[in-house]
Amino acid sequence: MPTVELTFSPLAAHVRTARLVATAVARRAGVEDALLDEVRLAVGEACSRAVALHARYAPDTPVEVCLTDEPDEFTVVVIDRVGDSGDELAGGLSSIDPMDLVSPDSEPGPLPSGFGLAVVTSLVDDAEVERTTTGTTVTLRWKAPATGLAS
Amino acid sequence: MDLSLATKDEGDITVVEVGGEIDVYTAPKLREQLIELVSNGRYQLVVDMESVDFLDSTGLGVLVGGLKRVRAHDGSLRLVCTQERILKIFRITGLTKVFPIHASVDEALTATD
Structure with a gap:
């Protein structure tokens, strides 16, 4: 059973709350101080992605975050309920x-779809993304x- | 912590002092600021990020968008940042190759490359 569970409406303002809670639980769980910024960024990216998907496809469904403090590791699970999100950045x-991102041929706008999740998987050594139809x-x-x- | 923005002109260059957190919630405010500067003909920008506490990929996207906009007018967008926590995301995304990153506003203002 997770140590802390969060469910929140898919609003950008709540992503900061999720970051703050995740960082606080990680600190209490004994994650090294040097890694807390990594926790904060990775959880923020994963939640931002989930919020963007829910806001577009499932605005009435909350985003879920489960934080688990186990004896040998700290685990964060971010769950969205949008199947076939199509935001996989092949090759990370x-x-x-x-240089292509700032090419004059490209319009000013968001980075490529899947960029945030690619940041997460580059940042965190042990990151797993499981996509299902739901x-x-x-x-x-x-x-x-x-x-x-810490206990 | 919310996002704080302040601008000051140094000749042809505008310094944008950014403080707080740049994320999915606050990044639109920075985007609007950069678009407004370009609309007002300010194409030489220095974004001072020394007081930024958090930056995610949404914020990076806004900076990339700003860089593209000023380059369309032969302008430049330089960053001032010495914080490792912020520099890390530039490094892992390879964006250190596209943004000149300086250790101080004075250094950015006098840079010629």
């Missing part, structure tokens, strides 16, 4: 030439330091 960030589950894990997590 390495498939993008940064939605996507993004699981992020951080190992406990050698001394173990």
Whole structure:
């Protein structure tokens, strides 16, 4: 059972709340201080993506975040309920030439679809993205330091 | 923490001082600021990010959009940032190749490359 569960309406303003809660629980779980910025960014990216999808396709359905403090690791699971989101960036960030992003031929606007999730998987060593017909589950894990997590 | 924005002109260059968190909620405010500057003919921009506490890919997208807009007028968009937590996302996305990143506003103002 998760240590903390969050469900929130798909509003951009709530992503910050999710980041704050995730960082606070991670700190309490004993995640190293040096990794807290990584937790904050990765959870923010995963929640931003979920909120954008829900806002477009499932505005009445909340986004779910489960934070679990286990003896040897801290786990964050971000769940959206939008199937076939089609935002997979094949090849991840390495498939993008940064110079193309600022090419005069491209219109000013958002980065390519899937960019945020590609940041997550580049940032977090243990990140898993599971896509099903009913939605996507993004699981992020951080190992406990050698001394173990705080109780 | 919300986003704070302030601008000051240094000759042809406009320095945009950004503070707080640039994320999916606040990034539109920065986007509007950059669009307004370009609309007013300010094409040489320095974005001072020393007081930015958080930046995600939505914020990066706004900066990339701003860079494209000023380049369309032969302008430039330079960043000032020394915080490792912010620099990290530029590095992992390869965007250090497209943004000149400086250690101080003075350095950005006098840069010629």
